[in-house]
Amino acid sequence: MKKFLFGALVLGLMSACNTDSLTNQNEIPQDQEPAIAGALKRSCPSEELRAQMLQKNPSLRLKAEEIEARTQNFVNDLKVGKVLADGTVEIPVVFNVIYNTSAQNVSDARIAEQIAVLNADYGATNSDINKIPSAFQPVAAGDVKIRFKLVATNRKQNSKTGWKSNLEEMKKASTGGIDATDVNKNMNIWVVNSILDENGQAGTLGYAYYPENAGQWYDGLVIGYQYIGKTGASAPFNLGRTVTHEVGHYLNLPHLWGSSDAGCQTDYSNDTPVSPGPNYGNPTYPLNRVCGGVSRSQMFMNYMDYVDDKSMVMFSANQKTRMQAVVAASGPRSGLR
Numbered sequence: 247m248k249k250f251l252f253g254a255l256v257l258g259l260m261s262a263c264n265t266d267s268l269t270n271q272n273e274i275p276q277d278q279e280p281a282i283a284g285a286l287k288r289s290c291p292s293e294e295l296r297a298q299m300l301q302k303n304p305s306l307r308l309k310a311e312e313i314e315a316r317t318q319n320f321v322n323d324l325k326v327g328k329v330l331a332d333g334t335v336e337i338p339v340v341f342n343v344i345y346n347t348s349a350q351n352v353s354d355a356r357i358a359e360q361i362a363v364l365n366a367d368y369g370a371t372n373s374d375i376n377k378i379p380s381a382f383q384p385v386a387a388g389d390v391k392i393r394f395k396l397v398a399t400n401r402k403q404n405s406k407t408g409w410k411s412n413l414e415e416m417k418k419a420s421t422g423g424i425d426a427t428d429v430n431k432n433m434n435i436w437v438v439n440s441i442l443d444e445n446g447q448a449g450t451l452g453y454a455y456y457p458e459n460a461g462q463w464y465d466g467l468v469i470g471y472q473y474i475g476k477t478g479a480s481a482p483f484n485l486g487r488t489v490t491h492e493v494g495h496y497l498n499l500p501h502l503w504g505s506s507d508a509g510c511q512t513d514y515s516n517d518t519p520v521s522p523g524p525n526y527g528n529p530t531y532p533l534n535r536v537c538g539g540v541s542r543s544q545m546f547m548n549y550m551d552y553v554d555d556k557s558m559v560m561f562s563a564n565q566k567t568r569m570q571a572v573v574a575a576s577g578p579r580s581g582l583r
C-alpha cells in the first residue's frame with residue numbers, strides 16, 4: 247500500500263513537469279509507471295511487512311542474513327560445478343599425514359586409493375555391492391550422491407609413537423600436529439601412526455566428529471595409517487572401509503545399534519533393523535539377533551557395523567537421506583563445497 251501511494255505521488259508530480267525537460271529516456275525515474283486509467287494496480291505488502299518484522303526482531307534479521315548467505319553459497323557452488331547438475335555434492339578433502347617412520351608416511355597413491363574407495367562406496371559402484379542380500383536390496387541406498395575430491399595433502403614428521411584421541415594434539419601445529427585447513431570448506435582427515443584412548447591403550451582404527459562440531463578446529467576424521475587405502479594396508483581392514491565408516495559419522499550416521507553401547511537403540515534410520523550391538527569378522531547371512539524379545543535379521547553388511555572391510559558393502563536408503571540432509575544448502579555441513 248505504501249508503495250502504491252508513493253507511486254501515485256510520483257505520477258502526480260510527473261504530470262506537473264514540463265515534458266521538454268525529459269531529454270533522455272534513461273533519466274525517467276523508475277517509479278514513473280505507465281498510468282492505466284481506471285485499472286486496479288497490483289499491490290503486495292510482503293516487503294514492507296518483512297522490513298517491519300526485521301526491525302522489531304534482531305534474531306529474525308540474523309536468520310535472514312544467514313539464509314541469504316547460504317543461498318549465495320549455493321548459487322556460487324552451482325557456478326563452479328561443486329554441486330553437479332544432478333544434485334551430487336562433491337566434498338573437498340584435505341589429508342594431514344603425521345608420521346614417525348617413513349612406512350607411516352602413507353603414499354599419495356594410497357591416498358588416491360582411499361578417495362577412490364569413498365567415491366565407489368558413496369556412489370554404490372563398489373565391486374562387491376552384489377553381496378547385498380536380496381532381502382535388503384529394496385532398502386539399499388544406491389548412489390548417495392556425495393563424492394570426494396582430494397584438494398591437498400600435508401605432511402609432517404613427529405617422533406611421537408601414539409596420539410590420544412581426547413587430547414587432539416595431532417590437530418594443532420603447536421602440539422606437534424597439523425592445523426586443519428578451513429574446516430568449513432574441507433573435510434580434514436588426520437593420519438597418525440597410532441590412536442590411543444585416554445588411558446593410552448592402542449586399538450582404535452579411526453574416529454570422526456558428528457555435524458554438531460561443524461566449524462570447530464578439531465572437526466574431521468582421525469585414521470590410523472594402517473587403514474588408509476588398500477595397497478600395504480593391514481588386513482582385514484585393508485579395503486579403505488574404515489574411512490567410509492567414519493565419514494558416515496561425519497555425515498550424521500550413528501552405529502546400527504544406536505549412539506549408546508547399550509544397543510537396541512535407534513539409529514534414526516527405520517530401514518536398518520534394530521540391533522543389540524556390533525557384529526565382527528565376516529558373518530554368514532542371515533544372522534538373527536534379538537532386541538526387546540524380537541528376533542531380526544541383521545544388516546551386518548552395512549558400513550555402520552563393525553564387520554571386516556570385505557563384509558561391509560552398503561548404506562540404506564534412510565541413511566542416504568540423513569547424509570543428504572547434512573550436506574544440503576540448509577544443512578550443518580552445507581559449506582563443504
Ligand SMILES: [Zn+2]
Nearest residue numbers: 491492495501
Ligand atoms: Zn563408528
